[in-house]
Amino acid sequence: xxxxxxxxxxxxxxxxxxxxxxxxxxxxxxxxxxxxxxxxxxxxxxxxxxxxxxxxxxxxxxxxxxxxxxxxxxxxxxxxxxxxxxxxxxxxxxxxxxxxxxxxxxxxxxxxxxxxxxxxxxxxxxxxxxxxxxxxxxxxxxxxxxxxxxxxxxxxxxxxxxxxxxxxxxxxxxxxxxxxxxxxxxxxxxxxxxxxxxxxxxxxxxxxxxxxxxxxxxxxxxxxxxxxxxxxxxxxxxxxxxxxxxxxxxxxxxxxxxxxxxxxxxxxxxxxxxxxxxxxxxxxxxxxxxxxxxxxxxxxxxxxxxxxxxxxxxxxxxxxxxxxxxxxxxxxxxxxxxxxxxxxxxxxxxxxxxxxxxxxxxxxxxxxxxxxxxxxxxxxxxxxxxxxxxxxxxxxxxxxxxxxxxxxxxxxxxxxxxxxxxxxxxxxxxxxxxxxxxxxxxxxxxxxxxxxx
Numbered sequence: 001x002x003x004x005x006x007x008x009x010x011x012x013x014x015x016x017x018x019x020x021x022x023x024x025x026x027x028x029x030x031x032x033x034x035x036x037x038x039x040x041x042x043x044x045x046x047x048x049x050x051x052x053x054x055x056x057x058x059x060x061x062x063x064x065x066x067x068x069x070x071x072x073x074x075x076x077x078x079x080x081x082x083x084x085x086x087x088x089x090x091x092x093x094x095x096x097x098x099x100x101x102x103x104x105x106x107x108x109x110x111x112x113x114x115x116x117x118x119x120x121x122x123x124x125x126x127x128x129x130x131x132x133x134x135x136x137x138x139x140x141x142x143x144x145x146x147x148x149x150x151x152x153x154x155x156x157x158x159x160x161x162x163x164x165x166x167x168x169x170x171x172x173x174x175x176x177x178x179x180x181x182x183x184x185x186x187x188x189x190x191x192x193x194x195x196x197x198x199x200x201x202x203x204x205x206x207x208x209x210x211x212x213x214x215x216x217x218x219x220x221x222x223x224x225x226x227x228x229x230x231x232x233x234x235x236x237x238x239x240x241x242x243x244x245x246x247x248x249x250x251x252x253x254x255x256x257x258x259x260x261x262x263x264x265x266x267x268x269x270x271x272x273x274x275x276x277x278x279x280x281x282x283x284x285x286x287x288x289x290x291x292x293x294x295x296x297x298x299x300x301x302x303x304x305x306x307x308x309x310x311x312x313x314x315x316x317x318x319x320x321x322x323x324x325x326x327x328x329x330x331x332x333x334x335x336x337x338x339x340x341x342x343x344x345x346x347x348x349x350x351x352x353x354x355x356x357x358x359x360x361x362x363x364x365x366x367x368x369x370x371x372x373x374x375x376x377x378x379x380x381x382x383x384x385x386x387x388x389x390x391x392x393x394x395x396x397x398x399x400x401x402x403x404x405x406x407x408x409x410x411x412x413x414x415x416x417x418x419x420x421x422x423x424x425x426x427x428x429x430x431x432x433x434x435x436x437x438x439x440x441x442x443x444x445x446x447x448x449x450x451x452x453x
Contacts, residue, residue, distance in 0.1 A: 004324040006071075006331075009142055010215045015208050015225030017148040020233060021294035022204030022302070025155045026287055028237045031201065032244065033254045033261025035194040040187050041251035043241040044180050046194040051234035053195065053405075054202045056398035057365045058230045060372045062223035063391070065209050067375060069218030070450050072309030073209040073302075074364035079313065081371040084439035085428060088315050090367045091306065092424030096417060097203070097360030098303035099341060104353045105296035106130055106345040112289055126345050133297045134339040137304065140328040141214050144301055151294040158287035159240060162266075162280075165273040166243040180245040196408035201237065203361050205229045206368075207298060210305040213450060247272065300342075304334035314440030315431060352412070359417030362405055369398035 010018070024030075032043070039046045064077040072079070074094050079087025109129045110122035136143055170176070183191065208225050212218045244265045245251070254261040263281060270280030308331040311321025325332040345353075376391035377383055383392075409417075431439055 004326055004329065006214045006324060007141065007329045008214060008216045008218075010145065010211055010221070012221040012224050012228070014145045014148075015211060015215060015221055016228050016232065017145065017152055018211065018298055018301075019205050019208045019225060019229030020152055021148045021291075022207045022298040023202065023229070023233050024288075024291040024295045025152070025159060025233065025236050026284075026291045027201050028240050029262035029266075029284070029288065031197055032241070032265070033258030035197055036245075036251050036261060037254055037258055038190045038194040038197070040183075040190055041245065041249070042180055042183050042187055042191060043194070043245060044238055045183055045187075046191050046198055047234065047237045047241055049191060049195040050198040050202065051230070051238070053401045054199060054205075054230060054234075056394055056401060057369060058205055058226055060369045060395045060398050061206055061209055061226050063372045063376070063395075064368055065212065065222035065226065066219050068451070069212045069215070069222060070309065070447070071210055071213045071305045073206055073306065074368050075306055076309055077371045078367045081374050082367070084313070084315070084441055085432070085435075086367075088310075088428055088431075088439060089421065089424055090363055091310055091315075092427075093360045093363035093417065093421055095303065095306060095360065096420050097357055097364070098207075098299060098306060099338065100353050100356045101203075101299040102130075102133070102296045102303070102338065102342050103345040103348060104350070104357060105292045105299065106342060107348070107350045107353060108292050109289060109296070110345070111350070112285065112292075116285065123346055129293060129296060130339060130342050130345070133293070133300055134335060136297055137300050137335045138325070138328065138330060138332055140330055141211070141301070144297060147297065148294060151290045155287050155291050158283055159236060161283070162269060163239060163243050165269050165275065165280075166247045169269075169272040170246045172246075176246065176249065179249060180242055193408070196405055198237075199405055199408075202230065202233060203357070204295075204298075205233075206361070206364060207302040210302040210309075213305075300335065300338050303338055304331050307331065307334040307337065312446075313442050352416075356413065356416050356420075358409060359413050359420075362402055362409070363417075365402040365405075366399055369395040369402065 035046055036043045061073075068077055068080055070076050072091070075087060075091030078090040081087075106126045106129050110126040113125040114120065114122035136147060205226050208229060209222060212222060215221045244262075248265045248268045253264070257264070263284075266280045266284045267277030270277040273280075307316060307321045308324075310316040311318050311323075311331075311334070320333050320337065321331070323331065323333045372391055372395040377387065428439075429435070
């Protein structure tokens, strides 16, 4: 048993900052052109649909975070609810999402910064980002917390400037303001396909749950932070997308240049405000890069905590993953392992990495909703109508919406995810000697000590 525990220093605002950093507030511009075209110029409505869909699963994370305030997020919830074998496979799938998000961020940083400073090879920026992110994680969650607030602030400054400049310089007639919000029956299919894409922008609220053992009142602060992060991110995405449509209402211009649509919008806002399109473009680039760096940092934090939880259970080698630094109180060997794995960003292509991200998240979303139903309604406890609505209907809707999102996965994502899951199943067979023995598990007294701590 590890005698050293992580520091409980994170407040609700710190957890919210962590979640927002993971999700990247400026991430709206990543899929701006694609979803604007798919929704026939009604991106704000697509975000409203997405927020409503995600909210059901976020509520389930809140229920489980309150019931089981321990590191590991979906892995820990499923492990305690459905047993070690199912929990292991969900945790294994979840790792796919968390392990490849830092790699995605490093690749984006290398591409953006090399484009800006073409005399420096992209791999230099990749290695520099990887090293600095790992050092920050190694030195402790308090430092990560401070950096998160700083980097989020920089993005917020850009967003506020973007919104103010737009509203002060565009046509605000009732007709112009209503145009992005008025839909017809012909728009529905595009809106829902766009909403499926946008759901991936909300991946990150679940990462907050990995910090349960570093929260100063996990049962209260985790649920608050999860809901607040989803709502704040949703409001940011909605407001920015609405202002972007006001600034550049001719959405059909993006049909042939979806990838650069966001840059066209940013330049338009700079031009109409007389600040200059190039100024806004440079500011956007700088703010976006800092956001991607923050996402890489928080993603490494999250996955190292999942490895820590699986190491504590004994399903991953304890001598590596269940180790806490005596001074910094961080799972330092897990952090080093993630950093070494992230060196793959030097050889992998961006498109392949993107296809790997969503599979694990959807596995986690589906099973966390199921965990709420079994945890609160299982057994012989008396079930009232309010309980059936709260712990039955709401998570069931979350399950159905998660299953619907599976239909939006690309073939590559499904193939890679299933192959990854197959490797996990083989490792499970090894751990259980072909299911002839039980999986190792945390001592019940240690678990109770963590929950009560």
